[in-house]
Amino acid sequence: xxxxxxxxxxxxxxxxxxxxxxxxxxxxxxxxxxxxxxxxxxxxxxxxxxxxxxxxxxxxxxxxxxxxxxxxxxxxxxxxxxxxxxxxxxxxxxxxxxxxxxxxxxxxxxxxxxxxxxxxxxxxxxxxxxxxxxxxxxxxxxxxxxxxxxxxxxxxxxxxxxxxxxxxxxxxxxxxxxxxxxxxxxxxxxxxxxxxxxxxxxxxxxxxxxxxxxxxxxxxxxxxxxxxxxxxxxxxxxxxxxxxxxxxxxxxxxxxxxxxxxxxxxxxxxxxxxxxxxxxxxxxxxxxxxxxxxxxxxxxxxxxxxxxxxxxxxxxxxxxxxxxxxxxxxxxxxxxxxxxxxxxxxxxxxxxxxxxxxxxxxxxxxxxxxxxxxxxxxxxxxxxxxxxxxxxxxxxxxxxxxxxxxxxxxxxxxxxxxxxxxxxxxxxxxxxxxxxxxxxxxxxxxxxxxxxxxxxxxxxxxxxxxxxxxxxxxxxxxxxxxxxxxxxxxxxxxxxxxxxxxxxxxxxxxxxxxxxxxxxxxxxxxxxxxxxxxxxxxxxxxxxxxxxxxxxxxxxxxxxxxxxxxxxxxxxxxxxxxxxxxxxxxxxxxxxxxxxxxxxxxxxxxxxxxxxxxxxxxxxxxxxxxxxxxxxxxxxxxxxxxxxxxxxxxxxxxxxxxxxxxxxxxx
Amino acid sequence: xxxxxxxxxxxxxxxxxxxxxxxxxxxxxxxxxxxxxxxxxxxxxxxxxxxxxxxxxxxxxxxxxxxxxxxxxxxxxxxxxxxxxxxxxxxxxxxxxxxxxxxxxxxxxxxxxxxxxxxxxxxxxxxxxxxxxxxxxxxxxxxxxxxxxxxxxxxxxxxxxxxxxxxxxxxxxxxxxxxxxxxxxxxxxxxxxxxxxxxxxxxxxxxxxxxxxxxxxxxxxxxxxxxxxxxxxxxxxxxxxxxxxxxxxxxxxxxxxxxxxxxxxxx
Ligand SMILES: Cc1cc2nc3c(=O)[nH]c(=O)nc-3n(C[C@H](O)[C@H](O)[C@H](O)COP(=O)(O)OP(=O)(O)OC[C@H]3O[C@@H](n4cnc5c(N)ncnc54)[C@H](O)[C@@H]3O)c2cc1C
Ligand code: SF4
Ligand code: SF4
Ligand code: SF4
Ligand code: SF4
Ligand code: SF4
Numbered sequence: 001x002x003x004x005x006x007x008x009x010x011x012x013x014x015x016x017x018x019x020x021x022x023x024x025x026x027x028x029x030x031x032x033x034x035x036x037x038x039x040x041x042x043x044x045x046x047x048x049x050x051x052x053x054x055x056x057x058x059x060x061x062x063x064x065x066x067x068x069x070x071x072x073x074x075x076x077x078x079x080x081x082x083x084x085x086x087x088x089x090x091x092x093x094x095x096x097x098x099x100x101x102x103x104x105x106x107x108x109x110x111x112x113x114x115x116x117x118x119x120x121x122x123x124x125x126x127x128x129x130x131x132x133x134x135x136x137x138x139x140x141x142x143x144x145x146x147x148x149x150x151x152x153x154x155x156x157x158x159x160x161x162x163x164x165x166x167x168x169x170x171x172x173x174x175x176x177x178x179x180x181x182x183x184x185x186x187x188x189x190x191x192x193x194x195x196x197x198x199x200x201x202x203x204x205x206x207x208x209x210x211x212x213x214x215x216x217x218x219x220x221x222x223x224x225x226x227x228x229x230x231x232x233x234x235x236x237x238x239x240x241x242x243x244x245x246x247x248x249x250x251x252x253x254x255x256x257x258x259x260x261x262x263x264x265x266x267x268x269x270x271x272x273x274x275x276x277x278x279x280x281x282x283x284x285x286x287x288x289x290x291x292x293x294x295x296x297x298x299x300x301x302x303x304x305x306x307x308x309x310x311x312x313x314x315x316x317x318x319x320x321x322x323x324x325x326x327x328x329x330x331x332x333x334x335x336x337x338x339x340x341x342x343x344x345x346x347x348x349x350x351x352x353x354x355x356x357x358x359x360x361x362x363x364x365x366x367x368x369x370x371x372x373x374x375x376x377x378x379x380x381x382x383x384x385x386x387x388x389x390x391x392x393x394x395x396x397x398x399x400x401x402x403x404x405x406x407x408x409x410x411x412x413x414x415x416x417x418x419x420x421x422x423x424x425x426x427x428x429x430x431x432x433x434x435x436x437x438x439x440x441x442x443x444x445x446x447x448x449x450x451x452x453x454x455x456x457x458x459x460x461x462x463x464x465x466x467x468x469x470x471x472x473x474x475x476x477x478x479x480x481x482x483x484x485x486x487x488x489x490x491x492x493x494x495x496x497x498x499x500x501x502x503x504x505x506x507x508x509x510x511x512x513x514x515x516x517x518x519x520x521x522x523x524x525x526x527x528x529x530x531x532x533x534x535x536x537x538x539x540x541x542x543x544x545x546x547x548x549x550x551x552x553x554x555x556x557x558x559x560x561x562x563x564x565x566x567x568x569x570x571x572x573x574x575x576x577x578x579x580x581x582x583x584x585x586x587x588x589x590x591x592x593x594x595x596x597x598x599x600x601x602x603x604x605x606x607x608x609x610x611x612x613x614x615x616x617x618x619x620x621x622x623x624x625x626x627x628x629x630x631x632x633x634x635x636x637x638x639x640x641x642x643x644x645x646x647x648x649x650x651x652x653x654x655x656x657x658x659x660x661x662x663x664x665x666x667x
Numbered sequence: 668x669x670x671x672x673x674x675x676x677x678x679x680x681x682x683x684x685x686x687x688x689x690x691x692x693x694x695x696x697x698x699x700x701x702x703x704x705x706x707x708x709x710x711x712x713x714x715x716x717x718x719x720x721x722x723x724x725x726x727x728x729x730x731x732x733x734x735x736x737x738x739x740x741x742x743x744x745x746x747x748x749x750x751x752x753x754x755x756x757x758x759x760x761x762x763x764x765x766x767x768x769x770x771x772x773x774x775x776x777x778x779x780x781x782x783x784x785x786x787x788x789x790x791x792x793x794x795x796x797x798x799x800x801x802x803x804x805x806x807x808x809x810x811x812x813x814x815x816x817x818x819x820x821x822x823x824x825x826x827x828x829x830x831x832x833x834x835x836x837x838x839x840x841x842x843x844x845x846x847x848x849x850x851x852x853x854x855x856x857x858x859x860x861x862x863x864x865x866x867x868x869x870x871x872x873x874x875x876x877x878x879x880x881x882x883x884x885x886x887x888x889x890x891x892x893x894x895x896x897x898x899x900x901x902x903x904x905x906x907x908x909x910x911x912x913x914x915x916x917x918x919x920x921x922x923x924x925x926x927x928x929x930x931x932x933x934x
Contacts, residue, residue, distance in 0.1 A: 591841040595755040601922040622756075640922050642871045643839040644846045657849035 002127045003035035005061040006119060007052055008097070009043035009068035015097050016041075018107040019115045024067070024097075027116050031123060031667060035059045043068050044077055052078065053085035061087060063126040067095040067119045088131035090576070090650060095122040117663060124662035128655045134573040137629045139225035140325035141567045142167060146217060146506070149177020151541025151552040152330035153199050158560030159328075160208035164567050167322060168203065169231060170213045171502075172261075174279035175200055177332050178542075179549060181262060183362035183370075186412040186548075187443040193278055193365065200280040214285055216502075218319060220327070220509050221605055224536030225572050226629055227324040235315040237272075237286035243310035245282040249302035250274060258290045264357045266375060267367040272302045272311075277365060286311075326536045326563040327510065329520055330556065331503060333542035336391050336399075336495040344390075344463045344493065350376040351470055352463060352491045354390075355409055362416045372420050374490045376468075381424065381489030384417055385472045386410045387460050388430040391496035399496045401517070403546045406494035407434045411444045413492060414453040426453045427486055429460050429474050437550075456484060463491055497546030512537055519545050530558045538562050577650040578631040579606075579638060581624045586612070592623035592645040598637035599624065606630035607637060670774045671740065672709050674766060678738050679706035684764050685735030688725055690718040700725065704734060714740065714768060721879040723748030723835035727757050738764035743790050744879035746783050747912025748835040751875060753780065754917040757838055780915050792910040794878045794897045801891065802898055817862070817895075823888045824861040826854075830892050831868065833885035836875045843867060869895040874903045874920035877912040906932060 008025045010016035021039040029037030036059040042048050043066055055061060064087060066078045071094040079089035095118045105111040141164050145156045148170030156166045168175070179185075180200075182192035203209055218230040253270035260269040262276045269275075271291040274284045292299035293313060303311040337354050339347030351374045353361075360366040361373065374381050388410045392403040407430065414426040433455070435441040447453045458481070460474035472486040499518035507514040512532040513521040520543050523531040530538050538559040541552035566572075581592050589612045599607040610625040624646070626637075638646045638653070647653055675687040689712045691701035698717040702725075703709055723745045725731045741749065746767060752758045760780045767775030767786065777783045794802065805813060828844070831837040844852045844864060852867060853860035868882075876896040883893030904910055906929050907920050918925075 588840060591839075593757070593838060593840050595757065597755060597919045597922070600919055636922070640919070642843060643841050644843050644851075645841070653846075653851075654849050657851070 002033040002062050003060055004033050004063045004065060004123055004126055005052070005055050005059060006034055006037040006065045006067065006123065007043050007048075007055075008037070008039040008119070009048070009066065010039065010041045011069060011098050011102075012042065015068070015102040015115075018102040018105060018111050019097060020112040021115075023112055024115050024119060028119050028123065031120065033127060034123060035061060044074050049077070049081040049084075052081045056082065056085035056087050062091065063087075063129060064092045065095055065119060065122045065126055066092065067097045067115070067122070069098040070094075070096050090132040091126065091129050093122045093126045093129065095119045120667060121659045121662050124658040125655045128652065128658055129650070132576040132649055135576050135578070135628050136571045136573055137223075137225055138571055139567060139569055140227075140323045141165065142322070142324055143326045143328060143563045143567070144169060144227075144229060144322065144324045145328045145330055145540075147171075147177070147329065147331035147541070147543065148175030148203070148211070148213070149330060149332040149541060149552070150179040150196065150199070150549055151332065151543075151556040152177070152328070153196075153203055154553045154556035155328045155330060155540045155560045155563075156203055156209055157199065157206065158557050159563050160206045162560070162564040162567070164208065164564065166206075166209045167231075167324065168209060168211045169215050169217060170211070171216045172275065173214050173236070173273075173283075173285045174275045174281070175203060175211065175213065176276075176278070176280070178356070180276060180278065181264070181356055181363075182359050183364070183366070184412065184416060186408045187437070187439045189412070189415070191364075193363075197278045200278070204280045211281070212320070213281060217506060217509055220511070221630075223604075223630060224534075225325050225566065227327060227536065229322045229324050229327075231320040231322060233318040233320060235288075235312075235317050236283070237288065237291075237312055237315050238284060239310045239312050239315075240281065240283050242308045243283050243306075244308055245274070245284075246307065247274060247284065248305050248307065249311070250284055252301050252305045253291075254299065254301060255290055255292055258287065263360050263367050264354070266357055266360055286313075326538070326566050328538050328540050328556075328559045328563065329506070329510065329512070329532070329543055330540040330559075331500050331506060331543045333497045333519075333546050334500045335497055338493055338495070340391060340397075340495065341493065343461065344387075344491070345465070349463070349465050349470065349491075350374075351381075351489065352493065354493050354495045355406070355413065358413050358492045359409075362413070362420070370420075372417055379489065380421055382421075383425045383486065383488045383490075384414075384421075384427070385460075385463075385470070385486055385488040385491045386414055386426065386428045386494065387472075387491065388428060388494045389459075390493035392494075393431060394496075397496075399498070399517070401545070402434060403494075403497040404434070405497060405546055405548045407432075408437075408440060408443070408548065410492075410494045411435070411447040411453070415447045415451050418447075418451040418453060426451075427472075427488075428453055428455045429472075430455060430457060431459065432457075437548075458484065463488075497542065500543065503543065510534065510537055519543065530555060530562055536566065574629075575633070575650075576628075577633040577648065578628050579626045579633065579635070579646050579648050581626060581646050587620065589621050590623040590645060591643050592641075593643060594622045594624065595642075596624060598640050598646060601636050601640050602631075603634060603636065604630050604632050606632070671714055671766060671768075672712050674774065675703060675712055675738065676706045676709040678764060679703065679709060683736070684738040686731070687712070687738045687740070687766070688722050688731070689740035689766070690714060690720070690722075692717075702731065702734070712740070714772060718742075719884070721745055721748060721833070721835055721881045723752065724833060724881070726752060726763065726835070727838040736762055736764075738766055740766045740768060741777070742768045743770070743787065744877055746777075746787055747792075747877035748879070750780075750783070750787065750912040750915055751836060751877060751917060752838070753915045755836075755875075760915060784914055787913055792878075792913065793904070794900055795880065798878075798880065798894065798897055802894060802901070805894060805898070817865075818858060820890050821861045821865055822858040824856060824865070824890055825888060826856040826861065826864065827887060829885040829887060830882035830890075833881040834872070835879075835881075836872055836877075837868075843871075865892060865895060868892070869899060872896045873899040874907075874909065874917075875911050876900050877910075 006028045008021045025037045025039040082092040083089040144167045145152045160166045215233045218232045222228045249272045255271040259265040260267040272284045272286045288294040364370040435444045458475040458477045470488045475481045504518045512534045522529045540556035540559040606627045608625045611619045612621045678684045687703040690698040691711045693699035765777040767777040880893045
């Protein structure tokens with residue numbers, strides 16, 4: 001005989017202001033099988049929970065209904081309380097009187113009646129609940145870090161140093177990301193490569209890290225602790241073990257005029273190339289799109305010159321299948337380029353460049369070995385204009401957000417320019433100077449006060465070319481919107497930071513959310529900034545939104561702690577609210593007919609096949625089987641299965657039917 | 668139909684198949700299904716205007732499957748049923764031989780599924796002409812009138828489930844109506860419960876019905892229940908541009924999302 005206890009919560013006044021809780025408790029108390037019914041101001045409080053625990057014992061309850069807020073909020077709380085009271089936690093149900101009733105209706109009799117109905121339904125349901133045991137799943141203690149920028153590097157090193165294995169996937173030929181392209185870094189002006197290279201090398205040498213460059217994620221299946229990942233290792237056309245990285249091939253390749261991505265198009269590279277001198281791994285790859293052999297079918301000069309015979313023209317892409325426990329996404333960002341801006345000539349003027357191009361000009365290892373020379377004629381610009389917020393904070397351009405790093409790197413750029421061209425004049429057009437951060441505002445002040453950079457508060461309406469000069473037309477809003485015109489030799493746009501290419505595709509493969517700008521979305525903007533909405537997948541660095549190095553690194557370490565925390569457990573427990581395909585005696589084995597239409601609709605690929613064999617080992621029937629580890633209990637398959645061969649623990653057909661019937665019946 | 672008989676005999680003689688499912692003359696003027704296992708009896712096979720039954724329904728019956736590899740006399744609806752059964756994994760393409768019959772009654776050379784698919788794709792896949800007019804008439808009624816029409820029709824249903832038995836797509840080992848935990852569909856026949864049964868059956872066949880009309884033909888009390896599923900054939904085609912039984916890999920049209928699905932009906 002069922003003995004149900006019902007606990008009506010006032011939720012302060014959230015519920016009791018519109019619902020007559022006393023009447024609900026009283027009416028429900030009279031229902032058949034309800035052994036105890038009461039109300040209380042805050043069921044979730046300690047005394048409230050104690051009330052439940054004691055009632056379970058005192059009234060020998062076989063089921064509990066807590067009529068309060070949304071189960072999303074407090075179901076775990078009350079299940080735990082029931083468990084502590086000696087009842088299987090899955091014999092506890094919640095009736096949502098707050099979101100489904102008191103918050104959406106006015107105070108009147110009908111509202112109270114609806115509240116009674118909501119509770120009644122759950123009483124009927126809980127009578128049919130069964131005691132369930134949590135599902136235990138093992139944890140694969142190997143992490144995958146996607147993206148080898150500074151964020152990915154930091155995360156990988158931190159995880160590896162806790163003693164766990166890390167697989168790092170980088171799609172370009174080398175790790176390093178944008179930081180490897182930077183000259184000096186704000187707010188200290190230390191050389192970017194100098195602080196980054198040792199970390200890159202550490203990744204390559206760390207015994208716990210396996211690095212796959214020129215590789216991308218092909219597919220991701222599974223769930224926290226148990227992801228199954230397929231990686232495509234693109235063919236480098238080279239045997240990495242045989243190659244010594246001497247680079248002879250790169251000097252002999254006849255294709256020499258391919259725009260160099262690392263130099264942001266300001267230099268050229270051959271078809272077989274090492275992206276930059278400090279690259280990790282320091283091995284070339286053949287860019288098949290531009291290689292003469294792949295285009296015309298002959299050349300193979302690199303193969304001839306290679307002293308160790310490491311070139312492999314017929315190397316195929318390789319697909320690796322990996323078992324992964326946790327994933328850190330660190331795929332970084334990209335920036336808009338000059339061609340995005342009609343007002344600045346759509347990229348047709350050679351001397352209007354973007355911030356990353358400026359970084360390469362200022363870099364000692366860059367195309368000008370660190371001299372600031374304008375691209376058109378290689379002259380030193382005497383007047384240089386920096387335009388901040390190029391694209392950012394501009395809803396008309398579809399980018400309403402602040403890119404966060406541009407104010408700082410623009411100050412850095414202006415400073416670097418002044419350090420190299422003492423007699424030159426630097427102007428910065430800005431909207432606001434956003435330099436929050438340790439020693440950040442001081443850094444900007446230094447640019448203005450010590451390096452005499454001219455900061456003009458206002459926007460630039462247009463830039464055009466006249467007699468080999470760039471005419472920058474803007475306004476100075478601090479001088480009453482007075483028009484300003486500057487005749488410049490070079491213009492640097494601090495263009496908006498945007499989501500990296502392929503981010504949307506990757507997010508879909510990972511089943512994690514992304515925002516309207518295709519940046520990866522965090523699970524909660526304040527309290528879960530590192531987690532994604534998929535358990536076991538974390539974010540680090542600029543793939544979430546543009547951020548600077550210190551922020552990227554901090555978040556990367558945060559993600560590493562999340563992974564290490566997960567890996568500190570040998571097993572995870574999951575709610576047992578999963579689907580099950582029935583089993584019956586042979587020769588039927590199951591009422592399932594094996595149409596496998598359920599398999600095609602399961603969003604979590606949780607449905608497998610099970611073969612039944614006779615004594616001779618011949619398969620006599622194949623039916624569907626749910627993988628408990630993968631099933632999320634969504635119920636899609638249950639609704640689809642025509643023969644009703646699937647049921648859902650905790651939400652069985654019988655329970656749902658009882659709820660519907662309860663609603664239709666008088667009480 | 669000498670070519671059919673010759674071919675059937677040949678298949679049985681060289682043991683390519685163990686049974687040929689076809690039609691033979693019954694004791695009255697109707698044709699009845701024949702299950703020929705002996706090559707000497709192949710001569711009883713017929714094919715003429717009396718042969719209307721959708722024979723595909725037997726392909727999933729354990730007692731027929733038991734006989735071994737099958738050959739089946741297949742008109743367009745049978746071929747489309749076969750396609751559905753393959754895509755729903757009830758039969759395997761290589762375990763049956765299709766003795767295709769063209770619209771004018773001659774034997775087709777259906778070497779494999781690809782050829783069959785080619786033939787199906789070339790054919791008219793909409794609902795048969797003879798039902799189109801009735802469907803159009805029903806569609807002209809107001810929702811209230813239409814409801815009244817079906818209420819009247821379905822009140823006659825005796826829940827014999829002949830419609831289900833005749834349908835090749837109703838191959839479930841246990842039909843929903845046989846589930847009693849909980850009893851979704853009441854056992855006894857009453858107008859309300861009858862409607863529940865028919866709505867359920869129609870929904871189970873949405874996107875799967877291949878317009879053979881067998882369900883309606885089987886009904887002993889003359890309920891045109893095929894018009895329900897045939898209406899859904901039109902609907903599914905209109906919204907998803909899909910006709911059932913046109914490939915061996917049909918996705919479940921109502922339960923899977925395709926990026927180019929029309930969304931005009933989503934409110
Ligand atoms: C002009 C400019 C100047 C800057 N100056 C400074 C400065 O002075 N100080 C400072 O603190 N910050 C500076 N920054 C910001 C700094 O570049 C970023 O904070 C930092 O690069 C973010 O690191 P990340 O690892 O998150 O991303 P990234 O550096 O973008 O690295 C991402 C990595 O992931 C890889 N990747 C992308 N997609 C995939 C995929 N699908 N699969 C596998 N791998 C993938 C990429 O190839 C790349 O290697 C500057 C930025 C710009 C644009
Ligand atoms: S939908 Fe139902 S009958 Fe079909 S395979 Fe799945 S469980 Fe079995
Ligand atoms: S309940 Fe959802 S997740 Fe589980 S097997 Fe069914 S469709 Fe898949
Ligand atoms: S009506 Fe539905 S459940 Fe019953 S046999 Fe047909 S498809 Fe299966
Ligand atoms: S017409 Fe009737 S018997 Fe034929 S496939 Fe459709 S529902 Fe089944
Ligand atoms: S065949 Fe006719 S009477 Fe029998 S269940 Fe179907 S509709 Fe009802």
